Amino acid sequence: MSSQPASTPDSGTGFTGVAIGLHWLIAAAIIGTFALGLYMHELPLSPQKLKLYSWHKWAGVTIFLCVLLRLVWRLSHRPPQMPAGMPAWQRKAAEATHVLLYLLMFAVPLSGWLMSSAKGFQTVWFGVLPLPDLLDKNQELGDLLQQVHMLLNFTMAALVIAHLGAALKHHFIDRDDVLARMLPFLARTTGDIE
């Protein structure tokens, strides 16, 4: 869109190492857990399936806690500003996507937990720490929550693709430092970016 190379006004303030670490840790965990969810769902009942379901649930609880930590970190450590030349609509879209992604990072594991409770399968984190069942067993509600869990997941997948597409657009088309701020090894040293 904009022809001028964007430069951050306060280029000294990037993401903290913790923010970068949590971003990629959670990204990898979400992608892995999402793929596991798609795969395990189709399997016929077997010990392997029970194992995979448990691992998926443990991962979900872990992601939820990491996202909680990440939110606290983000609220106490301001992220860098968006590039100066970004059009208003793109800023709004980016803002909305980030807010929605945060909401979904909480809502997806939460819906899975509720769904497990309603289906009568308690979540026991790493087979050690039992989480309370927030709902009584109710097969119909369980089936409904399964739909909700799936819908939230596919919504998140769509947003992640948009997020990824935007990051690549910033890097290869706008040629700004938006992606490099999250992937420091990509930082251009050629001088077109401060």
Add this chain to the structure above:
Amino acid sequence: MKYRLFGPALAGAFLGIAPAAQAIEFNQFQADKSTLAFVSKQMNVPVEGQFKSFRSKITFDPAKPAAARAELEIDLASIDAGSKDANDEVAGKAWFNTREFPVAKFVATSVKPLGSNRFELTGKMAIKGRTQDMTAPVTLRQEGNSATFEGALVLKRADFALGEGIWADFGTVANEVHVKFRLVATAAATATATKK
């Protein structure tokens, strides 16, 4: 039987004292008030289940617990193992094999009074062509014409070849299954001794 019931009553009447215990026999099994539930552990997660169809023959006189008789027949296909997938799975050959072994049966061999309405029930449990001795503590709650027997026992599924092949390992589904039963029986006719 009749002599035994009347004996003390008559003796009591002669001696001018009330019978020490009312002779009452609980022998009418109440299926709709009885429950047979179990908890298995999958990946250390307790999963509740139950059997919906079972019959029992109970003959229990609180005054003569040692003479009590109890039998329980369970229609294994009536299982609710927690989910539809699980119900289909446990009916299969690796688990109950309900086509060949539709019924599990427990026959009591002894009832030992432990005091204060507690008893030790011992009997033979037959599932899937295998028979094992089992012992369960039982508590009796008596309310007028009705007696409720509550007890629990731990059944080891491997003893009955429940979960063969890929399920044989206890890493995913534990060997111990916690069974809880609640059997209700009423007294058929008032066999109580009449007071003079």
